[in-house]
Amino acid sequence: xxxxxxxxxxxxxxxxxxxxxxxxxxxxxxxxxxxxxxxxxxxxxxxxxxxxxxxxxxxxxxxxxxxxxxxxxxxxxxxxxxxxxxxxxxxxxxxxxxxxxxxxxxxxxxxxxxxxxxxxxxxxxxxxxxxxxxxxxxxxxxxxxxxxxxxxxxxxxxxxxxxxxxxxxxxxxxxxxxxxxxxxxxxxxxxxxxxxxxxxxxxxxxxxxxxxxxxxxxxxxxxxxxxxxxxxxxxxxxxxxxxxxxxxxxxxxxxxxxxxxxxxxxxxxxxxxxxxxxxxxxxxxxxxxxxxxxxxxxxxxxxxxxxxxxxxxxxxxxxxxxxxxxxxxxxxxxxxxxxxxxxxxxxxxxxxxxxxxxxxxxxxxxxxxxxxxxxxxxxxxxxxxxxxxxxxxxxxxxxxxxxxxxxxxxxxxxxxxxxxxxxxxxxxxxxxxxxxxxxxxxxxxxxxxxxxxxxxxxxxxxxxxxxxxxxxxxxxxxxxxxxxxxxxxxxxxxxxxxxxxxxxxxxxxxxxxxxxxxxxxxxxxxxxxxxxxxxxxxxxxxxxxxxxxxxxxxxxxxxxxxxxx
Ligand code: ATP
Ligand code: MG
Numbered sequence: 001x002x003x004x005x006x007x008x009x010x011x012x013x014x015x016x017x018x019x020x021x022x023x024x025x026x027x028x029x030x031x032x033x034x035x036x037x038x039x040x041x042x043x044x045x046x047x048x049x050x051x052x053x054x055x056x057x058x059x060x061x062x063x064x065x066x067x068x069x070x071x072x073x074x075x076x077x078x079x080x081x082x083x084x085x086x087x088x089x090x091x092x093x094x095x096x097x098x099x100x101x102x103x104x105x106x107x108x109x110x111x112x113x114x115x116x117x118x119x120x121x122x123x124x125x126x127x128x129x130x131x132x133x134x135x136x137x138x139x140x141x142x143x144x145x146x147x148x149x150x151x152x153x154x155x156x157x158x159x160x161x162x163x164x165x166x167x168x169x170x171x172x173x174x175x176x177x178x179x180x181x182x183x184x185x186x187x188x189x190x191x192x193x194x195x196x197x198x199x200x201x202x203x204x205x206x207x208x209x210x211x212x213x214x215x216x217x218x219x220x221x222x223x224x225x226x227x228x229x230x231x232x233x234x235x236x237x238x239x240x241x242x243x244x245x246x247x248x249x250x251x252x253x254x255x256x257x258x259x260x261x262x263x264x265x266x267x268x269x270x271x272x273x274x275x276x277x278x279x280x281x282x283x284x285x286x287x288x289x290x291x292x293x294x295x296x297x298x299x300x301x302x303x304x305x306x307x308x309x310x311x312x313x314x315x316x317x318x319x320x321x322x323x324x325x326x327x328x329x330x331x332x333x334x335x336x337x338x339x340x341x342x343x344x345x346x347x348x349x350x351x352x353x354x355x356x357x358x359x360x361x362x363x364x365x366x367x368x369x370x371x372x373x374x375x376x377x378x379x380x381x382x383x384x385x386x387x388x389x390x391x392x393x394x395x396x397x398x399x400x401x402x403x404x405x406x407x408x409x410x411x412x413x414x415x416x417x418x419x420x421x422x423x424x425x426x427x428x429x430x431x432x433x434x435x436x437x438x439x440x441x442x443x444x445x446x447x448x449x450x451x452x453x454x455x456x457x458x459x460x461x462x463x464x465x466x467x468x469x470x471x472x473x474x475x476x477x478x479x480x481x482x483x484x485x486x487x488x489x490x491x492x493x494x495x496x497x498x499x500x501x502x503x504x505x506x507x508x509x510x511x512x513x514x515x516x517x518x519x520x521x522x523x524x525x526x527x528x529x530x531x532x533x534x535x536x537x538x539x540x541x542x543x544x545x546x547x548x549x550x551x552x553x554x555x556x557x558x559x560x561x562x563x564x565x
Contacts, residue, residue, distance in 0.1 A: 017323040019057065019264055023065055023233060032232045035067035039093070039100070040222065040236075042074045043085035043206075045278035046293040046300045047092045049314070049335070050269040056318040057235055057266065059098035070229060071100035075107050076221050078205035086206075088293070092301040097311045106221050107207045109228055113216050114168075116224060116254060117179060117198060121160045125253065126197065127153055128163040130177045139185075140193050146186035147193045153182060167200055170213045174200045179214070183249065191246045195219055223247040226261040227254055234261045237268040238327060266323040271332045272488040274299045275498055289499065290484070296539075296550050297484040297506050307481070308527055308537030308552030313342035332483070333558045340553050343527055343535045348376045348383065351421065351466045352515040352530040352549075354478055356395040358470060359412075361426060363445045364392040369471070372452070374422045386518050390423050393470040395514040400465045401442045403431060410463035412442060418463040421531060425450040425461055466531045473514040476547040479539065480508040519547065527552070 016024065026032050039058040041051060062069035071093065075081050093100070120126035129136065129152045141147035155163075164179055166172060179198035187193055197220035204210050226234045234247075244263050251260050270276060275284075276299055284290045284298070293300050296307035304314060317338035321330050351374075370390045376383040396412070405413035412418055412428040419425050426444040434440050450459055486503045519528070524540040534554035542548040 017266075018325065019061065019233070019235065019266060019323060020064070022264060023061060026232070027065065034232075035062060035065050036230055036232045037062050037067065037069045037235060038072045038104075038226065038229065038231050039069065040072045040074045040106075040225075041089050042077070042080075042278075043082065043089060044077070044080040045085060045282050046088050046302055048276055048278070048281065048301065049271065049299045049304065049317075050276050051092075052096060052301055052314055053269045053318050053321070053323075054235070054237070055093055055096055055098060056315060057323060059093070059100070061233070061235070063098075067232075068101045069098075070102045070104055070231075072104040072106065072225060072229070074218070074222065074225075075105050075205070075207065076215050076218060078201060078203045078215065081206055083206050088302060092305075095305060095311055096301065096314060104225070104229060105207055106216075106225050107205060109221070109225050110208060110212060110216070112228060113221060113224060117164070117216075117220075118161065120181065120197075120253065121164060121179075122157060123253075124157060124182065126160065126179055126181050127155050128160050128167070128177050129153075129180050129194075129196075133175065133178075136178070136180075136196070140190065141185070143188070143190060149185050150180070150194065153194070164198070164214075167198070168212060168214045170202065172200060174202055176200065181220075181250075189242065189245050191219065191243055192249070195246060219243055219246055220250065223250050223261065223263070224254060226263075227251055227259075230259070231261040234263045236263060236265055238265045238325070239268070241265050265325070267325065267327045269321065270327065270329045271299065271335065272329050273332050273483045273485045273490070275485065275490050280498055283499075287499075289502065296479070297481050305525070306539065307550055308343070308525075308535060309339050310342050310346070310527070313339040316342060329489075336553045337557055340535065340555070340557055343529065343552065345379050346377070347527045347529040347535055348386075349374065349378070349529045349531055350516055350519060351388065351468050352476070352478070352513060352519075352533065352536070353395045353397055353466070353468055353473075354480075354510050354513045354530075354533065355398045356512070356514045357398045357401065357439055357442060359394045359396045359401075359442045359444060359467065361392050361394070361446050362429065362443055366392055368392065369469070372422045388422060388516055388518070389469040389472040391469045391471055394420070394467040395470055395473055396442065396465055396467045398439070401428070401431065401439060403439070411465055412444065412463075417461045418465050419450075419452075419461050420446075421464050421466045422452050423467075424448070424452075425459060466533075468514050468516045470514075472517045474517055474520060474547065475511075476513045476515045476519070476549055478510045478513045478536065478549045478551065480510060480551045482506045482508075513549075515547070515549075522547070529555075 037058045039055055059069045129150050139148040178196045180194045181197050183192045185193050197217055198214045201215045247263050285293055294302035294306045317335050371387045372390050373385045374388045375385055401412040414428050414430055417425050417427045424446040426446045429443045431439050432441040483503055484506045485501050487501045490498055490501055492498050522538045524538050527537045530536050535552040536549045539548040539550050
């Protein structure tokens with residue numbers, strides 16, 4: 001019996017990620033009664049799929065363990081930040097299915113951070129340095145060689161206080177001085193070598209206007225904000241491992257009781273064929289290399305949404321990749337697999353012909369039409385059916401016909417039979433070409449006894465093709481996307497700018513596509529499966545007279561193939 005209990009505990013542990021293990025232990029041992037996390041984006045760009053990973057961790061953990069997660073904007077650099085980004089970040093988090101307890105801004109704490117800086121100066125733990133950024137950097141030393149003390153390091157407290165106040169009053173120019181913590185220029189951790197904690201920035205802040213002329217650095221703001229808010233588990237990505245001792249050092253100076261926040265780090269999400277830094281994404285937008293932050297080719301949350309991704313598909317993807325302590329690169333095919341898997345269960349099946357040619361069924365009576373039943377989703381019987389119109393003249397895909405076809409071509413070619421989806425078996429009898437030799441009409445005869453659902457409908461033919469009735473079809477624009485980058489590894493080096501790796505054919509706009517009239521009432525963001533082609537959704541550019549669809553993903557799943565190799 002005992003052993004079974006242990007096994008269960010082991011099993012349970014295995015299904016937890018390493019941060020959940022830490023949280024469960026902290027709760028069990030009473031280190032904390034309730035957990036508190038935060039998601040701390042800098043409002044200097046739109047969120048990307050990497051942020052979604054952090055969001056699922058921060059909000060997901062609080063939800064799972066009955067704690068609190070706050071949204072905190074890390075707005076310590078007024079030059080790059082904007083309310084447009086604040087708004088988009090909120091929208092994207094909610095779309096992903098999460099909600100915050102409170103919205104905070106690092107700028108809310110500017111007065112407390114200022115007071116703390118004054119305290120450090122008074123305690124002889126901070127000083128104003130008048131050297132340039134370059135000189136300060138040169139004096140830092142290397143990991144194996146100690147740095148050099150600044151000549152201003154032992155400035156008297158009163159002088160430091162006076163200068164720091166004047167820095168904030170706007171007396172000095174940007175770059176002329178900084179406030180540094182006085183720690184240890186010989187520390188083996190480079191972050192301890194008198195880190196800069198305040199710099200002068202004379203730029204209005206999106207929330208505090210012109211109140212401040214000095215702004216705290218990330219390392220000086222982040223942990224302290226965690227402390228002011230009561231964060232218990234401060235989760236971030238692995239590049240902050242080396243910052244953790246400094247995070248703890250500031251908390252040691254600041255804290256008055258037993259409580260302290262703890263920082264834990266997990267691997268960041270990197271995807272092949274994708275760039276994921278906000279700096280680069282901003283460049284793509286600013287230089288017009290994409291149509292905006294929500295361009296469906298962008299790895300942003302808003303881009304994925306516009307592309308037809310569902311919140312569930314993004315969350316499932318994040319679940320699949322998990323959280324570890326080592327960095328790696330995830331195959332973008334896994335992301336595509338997740339959306340395919342999700343849309344398979346929810347997307348209504350419809351017919352759309354992207355590259356149309358007319359098919360005439362010569363033995364079908366002129367003027368006759370039939371209403372045929374089309375199943376909305378074979379994966380979900382409760383989704384029901386809708387009706388499609390059948391008639392003598394249909395549109396089919398150009399490449400579903402071939403006059404001289406190779407042996408294994410199971411579509412339309414003279415003498416061969418195929419089934420028209422939801423309708424009859426037809427036999428191809430030929431085609432008509434224009435002066436340039438282009439096929440303009442395809443001819444076939446139908447077998448009236450083979451309509452889907454009829455007794456004879458069980459007769460097997462090798463191919464099934466989709467179609468829409470010419471008289472009823474409506475025109476649509478379809479945007480077909482491919483990867484934005486041609487190379488797996490998009491990291492830059494001195495000879496290779498990331499923009500040179502872009503795929504020149506990442507967007508194809510198809511006009512004059514023919515879709516079934518059922519789609520007339522489709523609304524922006526509605527998802528569909530275009531039979532045999534892939535998953536598509538309605539783009540917000542769509543109007544009543546010009547329906548626009550995006551291809552979310554084709555049907556073919558390269559991930560399943562990779563996995564089953
Ligand atoms: P970028 O490097 O793309 O500019 P960032 O880290 O500067 O991103 P922030 O707004 O500071 O962006 O990030 C907010 C939170 O999201 C941080 O906790 C950060 O660790 C996390 N995060 C950012 N990128 C990723 C990623 N690729 N994978 C996982 N988490 C990420
Ligand atoms: Mg950042």
